[in-house]
Amino acid sequence: MAVDGFKAAVYQGNLAGAISEVQEKMLESFNNRTLNIAITGETGSGKSSFINAMRGLSAEDEGAAETGILDTMIEPIAYQDPVLPGVTFWDLPGMGASNFPLETYCEQVHLSRFEFFIIVGYQRFRSSHAILVREIQKMRKRFYFVRSKADMDLDASRRQRPSSYNEEKVLQQIREDCKRGLEAEGVGHPQVFVVSSWEPNHYDFPLLRQTLQEELQSLKRHIFLLSLPGVSSPIISQKKATLKGEIWKAALFSCLIAAIPVPGFAFLCTFFIFRKHLFRYYSSFGLDDRSLAALARQAGKPVTELTAIMKSWRTAPITALMLLFHSVGAAVMITEYSWKRLPVFGAMVSGGVALVTIYCLQQKCLASVADDTQRVLSKALEAEEKKAV
Ligand SMILES: Nc1nc2c(ncn2[C@@H]2O[C@H](COP(=O)(O)OP(=O)(O)O)[C@@H](O)[C@H]2O)c(=O)[nH]1
Ligand SMILES: [Mg+2]
Incomplete structure (x- = not known):
């Protein structure tokens, strides 16, 4: 097994050897690992619709995640990405749903068992998002912040100010609001994507896909390294x-x-x-x-x-x-x-x-x-x- 050399070096008190094992041999072994991505956020924020959009499905397609007005979810449900190797999206119960109050949500859904997070938020950045961010940071894990339902914001802006309507300006304002909220929680380089699951080829959706694809190896590597203290202990x-x-x-x-x-x-x-x-x-x-x-x-x-x-x-x-x-x-x-x-x-x-x-x-x-x-x-x-x- 890939970690055997690391374990042996730690046991022999050869910590430099253990690090060299990690650098030279083990980092290739993580490529075949699965990356378990939790799609989390408030109830009704558009988590299930987002997963469907990521998988190129509509709500009516077979195998699509259930979406809608009601949130009856109790347990996380896994969905494989059809393109990205080893990527599993976990549709989580909604934060603030009747059985999942904000205060106990992270424990109830066992947030710690997931490796990477996509927080789906709609409307303004608020305390529920801050709770999730803090919890993820405590685990030293990483996340993207997805601001959903951009089509609704754009529609509202177009109706309210038809003469001065500027799509890019609205999107930029939304991005900045999210970034401000995340920075206030101590996030160094927040990764924010403003999307609409109805329009997966528009706004930041294509960039989100591309970023996830490009960062996949480094995310897997990061998770693998985070697991090593658990191996040495x-x-x-x-x-x-x-x-x-x-x-x-x-x-x-x-x-x-x-x-x-x-x-x-x-x-x-x-x-x-x-x-x-x-x-x-x-x-x-x-x-x-x-x-x-x-x-x-x-x-x-x-x-x-x-x-x-x-x-x-x-x-x-x-x-x-x-x-x-x-x-x-x-x-x-x-x-x-x-x-x-x-x-x-x-x-x-x-x-x-x-x-x-x-x-x-x-x-x-x-x-x-x-x-x-x-x-x-x-x-x-x-x-x-x-x-x-
Ligand atoms: N206009 C619009 N509505 C959305 C979008 N995403 C989700 N919805 C709607 O928001 C409601 C909740 O979505 P759902 O995916 O079930 O949210 P969840 O509870 O977070 O899983 C549903 O009625 C969806 O149709 C979007 O991008 N645009
Ligand atoms: Mg849902």
């Missing part, structure tokens, strides 16, 4: 579980050292054992200096951008020092104090304190290095995502 967890199994050895060793009644000795030894393990985790996950430099080169990002998002650098050593200082210090004190009177008891107590502390600390540290690995890998993949857009 179980691998990193598996590796964490393996390393976790070895923690007790270090803890046991520290426990024995803590029982030696020489002031400061146990503290220093335990600290160095802990530090050694921390660096071992870094190199085994691929977060040591050399591996990070190789990853940065491969991803085309400065190392600082990768290290800036690592939390274990800051948290692990400080928590470790604090906890070690308290617990091992306490253990040493107990040992020194009780050594003279109850030597065996003193050694057992101080050793026990060290055992528990080191065990908990190592676990915490391992978890934070594993989290960092996922973070750094996602950051490195972001560079590829940007190339895909």
Whole structure:
């Protein structure tokens, strides 16, 4: 399978290798994937009519999506594009229909299972559109905004101002209203198309088709890259579980050292054992200096951008020092104090304190290095995502 090389590289702590797998081998494999496009928007906005127009069908044709005054839809329905390979349009229930209030719509239709979105809106840009945009952006997915029923707007304008009627000007005003609304929601380069499903050869309909066709590969690539953190996450967890199994050895060793009644000795030894393990985790996950430099080169990002998002650098050593200082210090004190009177008891107590502390600390540290690995890998993949857009 195409992702096997990526998984193996992540497991070996070869993050640069994982990125190179993505760049060199895996990106071809996404070409045969399906792109699931959700056609979403308010009830009655013209979603089903839009799908029919995209598929070159009229409402009366066999296999056409049901359109009309009533919205009885409960479940999304899939329609294949007859021309674009692997493109599936999903006709979604309408936002604001009686069973689908705005507040719960995204969850009810499981918006997250779709990969790309076409928001169909009519009339002005409003809060329902903003809700959808926010949800899609949260998932870092992409969308087109289709402003439907342009024929009605043009007709109304022609009737109201016959002497000054200018088709392109009306269309431009509609585009600008949509873009303004989208930009207010933080969309960088909104892609807006003003269409009429009655006239699929007019207005922005042909441009929409062409854009989708041209961007299809990059959209598939983007979705594929977005799915990769989901592939690496179980691998990193598996590796964490393996390393976790070895923690007790270090803890046991520290426990024995803590029982030696020489002031400061146990503290220093335990600290160095802990530090050694921390660096071992870094190199085994691929977060040591050399591996990070190789990853940065491969991803085309400065190392600082990768290290800036690592939390274990800051948290692990400080928590470790604090906890070690308290617990091992306490253990040493107990040992020194009780050594003279109850030597065996003193050694057992101080050793026990060290055992528990080191065990908990190592676990915490391992978890934070594993989290960092996922973070750094996602950051490195972001560079590829940007190339895909
Ligand atoms: N004039 C005009 N009416 C449209 C257009 N698209 C849809 N409609 C009408 O709007 C109503 C709702 O359309 P439909 O596709 O069922 O909307 P949905 O609920 O979003 O699926 C229907 O009566 C359609 O005939 C269009 O481009 N122009
Ligand atoms: Mg419909």
